[in-house]
Amino acid sequence: MELKQLCEIHAPSGDEGQLRKLLLEEGKRLCGAENARIDRSGNVICTRKGTQPGKPHVCVSAHMDEVGFIIEAATEDGLLRFHTIGGIDPRVVVSKRVLVGHDLLPGVIGAMAIHLQSAADRSRVLGFDGLYIDIGAKDKAEALAKCPVGTYAYFDTPYQPFGDGFVCAKALDDRVGCYTILELMRETYPCDVTFVFAVQEEVGCRGSHGAAYGVQPDIVLNLEGTAANDLGCVDDQFKVCRPTQGVAVSFMDGSSIGQRKLFKEILDLAEHEHIPHQIKRGVTGSNDASAYQRAAAGCLTCVLSVPCRYIHSGASVAYLEDIQSQYELVRAFLMHA
Numbered sequence: 001m002e003l004k005q006l007c008e009i010h011a012p013s014g015d016e017g018q019l020r021k022l023l024l025e026e027g028k029r030l031c032g033a034e035n036a037r038i039d040r041s042g043n044v045i046c047t048r049k050g051t052q053p054g055k056p057h058v059c060v061s062a063h064m065d066e067v068g069f070i071i072e073a074a075t076e077d078g079l080l081r082f083h084t085i086g087g088i089d090p091r092v093v094v095s096k097r098v099l100v101g102h103d104l105l106p107g108v109i110g111a112m113a114i115h116l117q118s119a120a121d122r123s124r125v126l127g128f129d130g131l132y133i134d135i136g137a138k139d140k141a142e143a144l145a146k147c148p149v150g151t152y153a154y155f156d157t158p159y160q161p162f163g164d165g166f167v168c169a170k171a172l173d174d175r176v177g178c179y180t181i182l183e184l185m186r187e188t189y190p191c192d193v194t195f196v197f198a199v200q201e202e203v204g205c206r207g208s209h210g211a212a213y214g215v216q217p218d219i220v221l222n223l224e225g226t227a228a229n230d231l232g233c234v235d236d237q238f239k240v241c242r243p244t245q246g247v248a249v250s251f252m253d254g255s256s257i258g259q260r261k262l263f264k265e266i267l268d269l270a271e272h273e274h275i276p277h278q279i280k281r282g283v284t285g286s287n288d289a290s291a292y293q294r295a296a297a298g299c300l301t302c303v304l305s306v307p308c309r310y311i312h313s314g315a316s317v318a319y320l321e322d323i324q325s326q327y328e329l330v331r332a333f334l335m336h337a
Contacts (some may be wrong), residue, residue: 107133
C-alpha cells in the first residue's frame with residue numbers, strides 16, 4: 001500500500017473504519033489470515049513469530065487515526081457548527097476546504113469577512129465558536145438532513161509530492177508510521193513481533209491502552225509523525241527536529257520517558273548502521289508510548305518519529321528519506337533484538 005493511498009483515506013478518531021478494513025486486509029496478506037485481527041477497541045493487531053526462541057517480544061505500534069471535525073449543530077441559515085477531533089489550531093482552518101460525511105459533501109470552513117469585523121475581532125484569533133462549515137444549504141433543515149449531528153468532516157487535501165523529495169498531505173501524523181509498519185511486515189525477524197495499528201490516539205491514546213494490555217510486550221517501538229519546528233524565525237534550540245536530518249529519536253515527551261539504556265542502544269545502532277537520525281530536542285506532545293509504558297507490568301519504550309512541518313493541519317510536509325530512515329532503524333533493531 002502506498003503512502004498516498006494511506007494519506008488520502010479519511011479516518012479521524014472514532015471513524016477509522018475504512019482504513020481499519022484496508023489495514024486488516026494488508027495484515028492478512030502479509031502475516032497470514034490467522035495472524036491478523038481486530039481487538040475490541042478497534043485496533044488492528046498482526047503478529048509474526050520469530051526464528052530464534054528466547055528473544056524479547058517486540059511491539060511496533062503506530063496510530064491510524066487523524067485529526068478532524070464532527071458536526072454538533074446547524075444555524076437557522078444552514079451553516080454547520082462543529083467540534084474539533086484532536087488538537088487543531090483555529091488559525092489554520094479558516095477558508096480550508098473540507099469533505100463532510102461518508103458521502104463526502106464538499107464544504108468550506110468560513111468566518112466573518114475581514115471587512116465586517118470590528119477592530120477588536122481583527123486583533124485576536126477567531127475561536128472555533130466563530131467558525132462554521134458552509135455546505136451551500138439554504139436552511140437548518142436542509143443542512144441537518146444532509147449532515148446530521150455526529151457526522152464527521154475531513155480536510156480535503158490531495159497528496160502532493162513537491163520540491164526535492166518532500167511530500168505535502170493531510171494525516172502524515174501518523175500515516176507515515178502506518179506505512180513503515182506495512183513495509184516491516186514483509187519480513188520475518190529473529191524475535192517475535194506484534195504490529196499494532198492503534199485507534200483514537202489523537203483524543204487521548206484510547207486504543208493503545210487496550211492494545212497494551214492485550215499484547216503485553218517486552219519492548220515497544222512507537223512510530224510517529226512529530227512536529228518539526230525548523231522555521232526561519234525560530235531559534236535553533238527550539239527547532240525540536242528537522243526534515244532531511246533523518247528519523248527523530250525521543251528521550252522524553254509530554255507523557256513518557258524513554259528508558260535510557262534502550263535510547264542509547266538505538267542511537268548506537270543508528271550510528272553503526274549509518275542510518276540518518278537526530279535526537280528530538282523538545283519535550284513536547286504525547287503519544288501511545290505512554291499507554292504501553294504504564295500498562296500491566298510495563299515495558300521498555302522508545303519513540304521514533306518522522307519530522308513533519310505544519311502538523312495537525314490540512315497540509316503537513318515530510319521528507320520521504322526521513323520515512324525511509326524510520327523504516328531502516330526499526331528494521332535494524334528487530335534484526336538485532
